[in-house]
Amino acid sequence: MAEITAALVMELRAKSGVGMMDCKKALQETDGDISAAIDWLRAKGLSKAAKKADRVAAEGLVAVASREDGKGEIGAAIEFNSETDFVARNELFQNAAKAFAQQGLEHHSVEALHGAELENGNTIQAEVTNMIATIGENMQLRRAARLSVDEGVVASYVHNAVAPGLGRIGVLVALHGGGDKVALRELGRKIAMHVAATAPLSLNTDDLDPAAVEKERSVLTEKAKEEGKPEAMIAKIVEGQINKFQRDVVLTKQPFVMNPDVTIEQLVADTGKELGAPGLHLAGFVRLALGEGVEKIEGPDFASEVASMMAPKA
Structure with missing residues (x-):
């Protein structure tokens, strides 16, 4: 014990x-x-x-970028962390985040991105090291993700934006299929806003991590027992709750936040018919939230720290 x-x-x-x-x-x-x-x-x-x-809490920015690629598009999102929000508001930091996202269009992993070469000849890793020395605060390019479609759009949305393409939550949504790109991009942006708000765990039910489902099933079963539900009914009760859990966390099954009468899956199908693109479908999504999974050690805030440094010595 x-x-x-x-x-x-x-x-x-x-x-x-x-x-x-x-x-x-x-x-x-x-x-x-x-x-x-x-x-x-x-x-x-x-x-x-x-x-x-x-x-969870960590400072910095999430940046998104996209570009056309033939009939399709490529989108990238990165998370660039700093110790304080003060540094994240710095123009040097913001420009670096934008440049890193642009490089993310060409690289498939954050490890590859660290070695990518910027316009000034530095690798991203070297650039981050230089910024740490210049600004005096620890920084890290922590995560990167990339989506692409050979036909369609990769739309984006940034929540709590401090500048175009920079904010605290960045979302990419890939729509695969034909149709008017302006209309597709508008649909993609709406779905990206939905993803920012609901934080789905997977695109489809089949993609949902079985471990997450079993963990939820175990918790719900114990809860039903604690509430004194009849033993013979527990499995049925829990199965209904698991179905609801899946509707809550699977993007295509979620009710659209702007019109809860339709699911995201129905919204895409209906729009595809309207645009003469019946094969239109969601090909993927990425959601990066600043500081997700990072434990922030609480300490004195920046103002208090400066005040203590400026205080006269005893």
Whole structure:
């Protein structure tokens, strides 16, 4: 049995918003595993920890870029992190993020992107190193994604934009098929806005990670047992909840946020018919949210740090 320390209990409390005693009990039941303890609390109906556990923080920008490629298009999105929002507002940082996204159109992975050569002759990795030395703050090109279609469009949307193509959430949506490109791009932008708002986990049901489904099934089964549901009914109840879970997280099955009476799948099919492009379909999407999956260590804010540095010595 792992030692359940006060620090561990406090960490779970911060992530779940649940009382100290319940947090301690959850950790005891899960041998000190924070992630498993959050699921345990969910099963007991004690916490909205799933949402709170996803709250992460890191500064910087997400940048998107696209270009035509014959009848089709290519789109790229990158995440360029800094330690503070102050640096992310710097013109040098913003220009670098734009340049990195442009290079992302030519490279299929963030590893390849690090070695890509910029117009000034530096590789991206060397450019980041130089910026760290110049600005005095740690930076990282952390993620990159690329979409392409041989016919159709790759539309984009940036949420909380600070400049064209730069913001805190960047989305790419690939629509494959014929039809008027202006109309396709407008449809793609609307779907990209929908993706920014709903954060789907997969394009189609078949693409959904089986581990995510089984984890949800396990949590829902435990919750049903805790609520005293009849044993014979639990499987049926959980299956209905799993179907709802899939509708919530699979893009093509989600109700369109601008018109919940139709799903994204129906929206694309209907638009394809209107444009004389019955084969129109969603070929993929990318959603990068700034700081996703990054643990930010809390400390003094920038203003407080400067004030402490400027304070007269005792």
